[in-house]
Amino acid sequence: xxxxxxxxxxxxxxxxxxxKGRAREPxxxxxxxxxxxxxxxxxxxxEGNATGNYEHQRGxxxxxxxxxxxxxxxxxxxxxxxxxxxxxxSPA
Amino acid sequence: xxxxxxxxxxxxxxxxxxxxxxxxxxxxNLGIYTKIDFSNKEVVECKSTSSLFRGYSVFMRGKDPxxxxxxxxxxCGICGDNHATCSVYAQNMAYGIKTPPLGExxxxxxxxxxxxxxxxxxxxxxxxxxxxEQMVKETNPGLLRRAxxxxxxxxxxxxxxxxxxxxxAFNPFTGAVYREALQMSRLTREMFCLMEGRHVHPSTLYPGxxxxxxxxxxxxxxxxxLLRALDFIxxxxxxxxxxxxxxxxxxxxxxxxxxxxxxxGCWGAFQDPGVVDYDxxxxxxxxxxxxxxxxxxxxxQLLTTNLVDINLGIRILLGSSYYDDWENEETxxxxxxxxxxxxxxxxxxxxxxxxxQKRDLENGNYSWVMSPRWYDSRTGDYLALDTGxxxxxxxxxxxxxxxVDTGTVKATGHSVIINLPKSAQLPEMQFEWKVPQWSNxxxxxxxxxxxxxxxxxxxxxFVEQALGEVRAGRTKVFTDFDVPEDGIGVGxxxxxxxxxxxHMVIRDGKxxxxxxxxxxxxxxxxxxxxxxxxxxEDAVQGMHIFEENGPENxxxxxxMRTVRSFDPCLPCGVHMYLGxxxxxxxxxxxxxxxxxxx
Numbered sequence: 001x002x003x004x005x006x007x008x009x010x011x012x013x014x015x016x017x018x019x020k021g022r023a024r025e026p027x028x029x030x031x032x033x034x035x036x037x038x039x040x041x042x043x044x045x046x047e048g049n050a051t052g053n054y055e056h057q058r059g060x061x062x063x064x065x066x067x068x069x070x071x072x073x074x075x076x077x078x079x080x081x082x083x084x085x086x087x088x089x090s091p092a
Numbered sequence: 093x094x095x096x097x098x099x100x101x102x103x104x105x106x107x108x109x110x111x112x113x114x115x116x117x118x119x120x121n122l123g124i125y126t127k128i129d130f131s132n133k134e135v136v137e138c139k140s141t142s143s144l145f146r147g148y149s150v151f152m153r154g155k156d157p158x159x160x161x162x163x164x165x166x167x168c169g170i171c172g173d174n175h176a177t178c179s180v181y182a183q184n185m186a187y188g189i190k191t192p193p194l195g196e197x198x199x200x201x202x203x204x205x206x207x208x209x210x211x212x213x214x215x216x217x218x219x220x221x222x223x224x225e226q227m228v229k230e231t232n233p234g235l236l237r238r239a240x241x242x243x244x245x246x247x248x249x250x251x252x253x254x255x256x257x258x259x260x261a262f263n264p265f266t267g268a269v270y271r272e273a274l275q276m277s278r279l280t281r282e283m284f285c286l287m288e289g290r291h292v293h294p295s296t297l298y299p300g301x302x303x304x305x306x307x308x309x310x311x312x313x314x315x316x317x318l319l320r321a322l323d324f325i326x327x328x329x330x331x332x333x334x335x336x337x338x339x340x341x342x343x344x345x346x347x348x349x350x351x352x353x354x355x356x357g358c359w360g361a362f363q364d365p366g367v368v369d370y371d372x373x374x375x376x377x378x379x380x381x382x383x384x385x386x387x388x389x390x391x392x393q394l395l396t397t398n399l400v401d402i403n404l405g406i407r408i409l410l411g412s413s414y415y416d417d418w419e420n421e422e423t424x425x426x427x428x429x430x431x432x433x434x435x436x437x438x439x440x441x442x443x444x445x446x447x448x449q450k451r452d453l454e455n456g457n458y459s460w461v462m463s464p465r466w467y468d469s470r471t472g473d474y475l476a477l478d479t480g481x482x483x484x485x486x487x488x489x490x491x492x493x494x495x496v497d498t499g500t501v502k503a504t505g506h507s508v509i510i511n512l513p514k515s516a517q518l519p520e521m522q523f524e525w526k527v528p529q530w531s532n533x534x535x536x537x538x539x540x541x542x543x544x545x546x547x548x549x550x551x552x553x554f555v556e557q558a559l560g561e562v563r564a565g566r567t568k569v570f571t572d573f574d575v576p577e578d579g580i581g582v583g584x585x586x587x588x589x590x591x592x593x594x595h596m597v598i599r600d601g602k603x604x605x606x607x608x609x610x611x612x613x614x615x616x617x618x619x620x621x622x623x624x625x626x627x628x629e630d631a632v633q634g635m636h637i638f639e640e641n642g643p644e645n646x647x648x649x650x651x652m653r654t655v656r657s658f659d660p661c662l663p664c665g666v667h668m669y670l671g672x673x674x675x676x677x678x679x680x681x682x683x684x685x686x687x688x689x690x
Contacts, residue, residue: 041156041575043601049158049300053572064192064568071305087565092305 059090066090105129107136108643113143115655122616122660125453126632126651130643135651138625138632140616141451141459145414149444152606157183157575157598158299164594164608165293172292173206173284174587175594175608181363181583182594183299184370187573193365195301195569197558200362200383201314202287202294204554207547208321209280209291210588211483214659215540216262216273216328222653223335224262231639231649238342245337246330249518255338258331269331276324283317283551286310301570311559318551322515325545329523332541336534343638350533350654352631353391356485357466357477357614359402359593360386361586362550372429372582375399383496383550384586385503387489388466388477392527394492395468399584400430402466406593406609407437407474409463411621412456418443424597424605425580435467439595439607440580461613463620474620478627479590479611480536481659483543486586487525500549510545513552533631533650536657577601587611589659615658628655 041047054060059070068079071090081088108130113123121144127137148167152160161179165172177199184190191199221227228236239256252258261269281291287304289296296303304310339346362383369378379386379399386402388395396402410417418436421443425434434440451458465474479485487508490496494505502509507526514520525542528535561567576598583594590611597605617626625633631654639649 041158041601047574049298049573049575051572051574054570060568065565066567070567087563089307089562089565090567092307092309 105136106131110646110648112648112652113141115652115660122655124628124632124651124655126648128637128643128646130637130646133637135632135635135637138629138651139453139458140461140618140626140628140655141453142461142616143451145446145448145460147444147446149442149605149607150446152603155603157186157596157601157603160594160596160603160606161297161299162293164606167608167610168292168587170210170292171206171588173202173288173294173297174585174592175610176288176294176297177203178583178585178587178592178594178608179596180297180299181370181585182581182596183583184581185372185583186579186581186596186598187299187575188371188579189300189571189573190369191301191363191365192566192568192571194306194558194561194566195571196363196365196368197554197561198287198302198304198306198569199297200554201311201551201558202284202297203361204547204551205280205283205287205314206291207588208325208544208551209277209284211540211544211547212273212280212324212328213277214588215332215537215544216269217264217277219537219540219653219656220262220269221264222649222656223259224264224267225256225259226263227649228259231641231647232343234640235342239338242338242342244331244334246334250327250331250334252331252334255335258335272324276321279317279321283314283321286314298570300573304569306558306562306567306569308559308562311555311562314551315555318548318555319515322512322548323517325541325548326512326515326518326521328541329545332538336538339534345636346534346638347530347532348636349638349650350536350631350635350657351530352478352532352627354389354531355391355475355477355627356389356480356488356531357402357591358384358386358388358479358485358489359584359586359591360384360399361486362554372400372580375403379584380493380495383498383501383553384486384546385490385493385495386584387493388475389485389488389492390468390475394489397489397493397495400428400432402584403582403593404428404432404434404438405467405469406439407435407465407467408439408442408607408609409437409465409474409620409622411463411623412458412618413462414447414449414457414460415462416445416447418445421445429580439593439609440582440597440605442605442607444607457618459616459618461616461618461626463617463624463626464609464614465620465624474622474624476614476617476620476624476626476630477591478531478615478631478658480531481540481657482586482588482590482611483546484528484531484536484539485590486543487539487546488527491525491527498550498553500553501546508542508546510542510549512545512549533654533657536659537653540659575601590614612660616660628658631658 059067068090069076107127111125123141125139161176165176242255261267288294360382364381367378367381376398387397425440491508494503496503510523579598581596585592593609595607615627
């Protein structure tokens with residue numbers, strides 16, 4: 001109750017600025033948990049760049065080549081090269 | 093332009109103080125303050141100042157190192173991708189990783205497009221305003237009369253009969269070259285975006301590789317645009333030669349304008365994926381394998397091509413800058429990975445301590461720019477190296493080193509031969525940039541157009557290599573990595589207008605120290621603690637004035653040509669102070685068409 005009371009107080013203030021007509025809702029934001037220059041990464045959280053991710057992702061072969069599974073999960077084999085001697089150029 | 097005080101006697105000469113602050117067509121924070129002897133037509137003294145503090149080295153501390161290429165890209169609004177690339181190189185070293193070959197090719201292709209874009213827009217839309225018919229009419233009417241009757245020797249290639257016809261084509265907004273260059277800059281930016289996702293702050297460039305999906309389509313799209321650009325470049329090179337040769341011929345002694353001792357630095361560009369491993373200990377090897385050879389040229393001699401020597405010789409001096417000394421601050425790196433001692437004045441050990449104060453041009457501090465110098469251990473000199481706007485230094489070091497040979501480009505030891513393949517309008521053509529006699533205004537400008545051709549020829553090579561990788565099915569463009577708790581890294585690259593280095597120290601997984609050194613701090617540096625003037629000051633000081641106007645309607649065209657030959661950064665509005673409290677504002681609106689009134 002206390003919180004909503006504070007919010008309505010703010011709204012009244014803004015309403016008075018806007019004047020007659022439609023009252024604009026204030027943008028309600030959460031409390032900032034970090035300072036603006038806080039580092040982008042917290043230890044322990046999964047990182048996209050972490051070693052092992054290349055192997056875990058589908059379609060990336062260990063020798064640097066790739067298959068269509070890199071690009072699509074829908075019947076990827078149908079998009080692979082017809083002849084295994086051909087380069088496997090997966091769609092973008 | 094300001095005439096601050098009339099006729100101050102000094103050394104029994106009548107000197108007039110004149111200043112341009114901010115200088116136009118440059119991001120609005122560079123000022124040039126001169127004392128001119130009009131009776132002898134000579135600039136007696138010059139000081140270059142900057143009134144803008146950026147502070148990247150201050151606020152980078154404590155950040156995640158993986159953010160550094162995204163943040164430092166914002167240093168510049170025109171060559172931000174050079175910063176991103178350089179930061180990626182520094183991060184690769186710190187993380188101990190290398191980009192897969194195809195990823196490296198994609199970065200090289202993006203950077204080649206950036207050189208083509210940026211040099212074209214600067215040369216044709218900004219530098220040539222100083223050489224256009226309107227400007228020459230106002231500053232050297234006699235020269236324009238002669239240009240009207242002088243046949244352009246290479247007119248059969250570029251299509252302009254006389255030199256004055258070329259000058260008319262340079263006129264802003266109305267001239268054909270001016271307008272075509274704008275179209276070209278769009279085309280070359282499209283090429284860039286195909287490779288690095290977005291211009292000018294790349295969205296697909298990361299440490300360890302790129303996010304660009306390498307398909308035959310993306311390289312074909314690039315190649316189509318490249319071939320269109322080739323037609324423009326093949327005409328631009330002979331046209332530039334005609335104009336610059338004419339200036340030498342029509343104004344005897346013009347080679348002295350902007351001339352300074354040959355002290356050029358180039359930190360190398362375009363990594364060779366077959367050699368580079370981003371290990372500091374092998375930096376000499378992969379540095380020399382770069383497709384633009386790093387090096388330092390002193391008095392026409394190649395001093396070194398070793399990036400380790402280049403790195404260890406960098407010193408950041410104070411003397412006329414608004415900073416406190418960091419001599420007693422923390423030393424982050426005492427020795428490099430090869431065991432060589434690292435100086436306290438080296439960027440790895442720099443601590444930025446800004447101290448804002450009033451500008452004192454006479455006996456005190458007058459600039460936010462520090463004074464980067466290169467320590468020559470043979471002589472003990474602190475060399476005020478310049479980049480000459482980038483291309484002249486790149487071509488000079490590459491030519492003398494004689495290491496680059498891709499078929500499309502060959503360094504001969506005294507020149508660089510550039511081969512451009514057949515394009516829609518013009519047949520296969522070959523250009524040769526020969527090491528010039530002087531490091532002066534005209535040669536800096538001439539080298540720029542040759543480097544556009546160089547970048548295009550290298551792009552042809554890279555696109556063939558990249559397509560070869562794709563056709564072999566080797567589509568890997570990134571490598572994964574872990575951020576170390578502690579590490580150091582350095583990236584060496586060429587921003588469009590010259591040397592670029594990023595020095596990084598990581599502690600506890602965060603940035604402990606980060607110092608980017610782009611070309612303009614080298615070129616625009618003020619007098620250092622030893623009294624050595626910076627390159628702009630040095631090039632303008634002692635210069636002969638060829639402008640026909642007297643002090644009352646002096647434009648300072650020779651001084652402006654000289655400062656702009658160094659390719660200081662982005663264009664801006666004009667803001668000239670004419671004395672007696674009258675401020676003239678002239679705004680260059682980048683609107684299309686010429687019929688805009690009001």
